[in-house]
Amino acid sequence: MSTLHVLKVFVGADGRGGNPLGVFLDGADFPSDQRQAVATDLNYSETVFVDDLATGELKIFTPAAELPFAGHPLVGTAWLLHQEGHAGDTLWPPAGLVPACVDSDITWIKGRPEWSPRMKFIQYDSPSKINALTGPPDGVGFAYCWAWEDEAQERVRARVFIPEHNIHEDEATGSGAVAFAAYIGREVTVHQGVGSLLTTRLHDDGAVSVGGAVTLTDTRLYTIGTTID
Structure with missing residues (x-):
């Protein structure tokens, strides 16, 4: 049996929002050919298997596929490593080296926009139109729908729909925030989903950092197909 940590990542200031994440710090105990089945069984947006606590080498799986890079799994894992007394200042997903830090x-985490999946950025006139959406425009497989909440303060309202991966709506999309900040060329704060909050920073080398608050919601023992409280 392995210990499963369940987190919420990019939680809003009022405690709402946050994207669920499963993390196994003893991920090396899971054979490579079983990891997709575990992620499918857990059915979180993503599940992380940490293969090496010292180097931060890890793998990320959705319920359907492995990902080379994803924002909320890396933010959540960096936070958990820090909480558990590990350095956590570098992570190594398949995409490459990801610097990380906990600041209050x-x-x-700092990533490359080109590591993010391809998505379509669709601007609307107002946050109320974003709130009224029931799904993406027809034919758009990965839609990042956004509007300015306060352009002078660089605050954005966003919702993300990913029907091409059988995800009707993603509560908090870190890789989307990385790609969006690079696309718009501004350090935006994104209010996504029902209450998630994502903050971005631009870097001279073209990379983008995305940050947010993380909470631990559960810790339990897990064997494939079974969770034990």
């Missing part, structure tokens, strides 16, 4: 209540 915000955990940051």
Whole structure:
């Protein structure tokens, strides 16, 4: 049996929102050919298997596929490593080296926009139109729908729909925030989903950092197909 940590990542200031995440710090105990089945069984947006606590080498799986890079799994894992007394200042997903840090209540990771999946950025006139959406425009497989909440303060309202991966709506999309900040060329704060909050920083080398608050919601023992409280 392995210990499963369940987190919420990019939690809003009022405690709402946050994208669920499963993390196994003893991920090396899971054979490679079983990891997809575990992620499918858990059915979180993503599940992380940490293969090496010292180097931060890890793998990320959705219920359907492995990902080379994803924002909320890396932010959540960096926070958990820090909480558990590990360095956590570098992570190694398949995409490449990801610097990470915990700064007070915000955990940051730095990634390359080109590592993010391809998505379509669709601007609307107002946050109320974003709130009224029931799904993406027809034919758009990965839609990042956004509007300015306050352009002068660089605050954005966003919702993300990913029907091409059988995800009707993603509560908090870190890789989307990385790609969006690079696309718009501004350090935006994104209010996504029902209450998630994502903050971005631009870097001279073209990379983008995304950060947010993380909470631990559960820790339990797990064997494939079974969770034990």
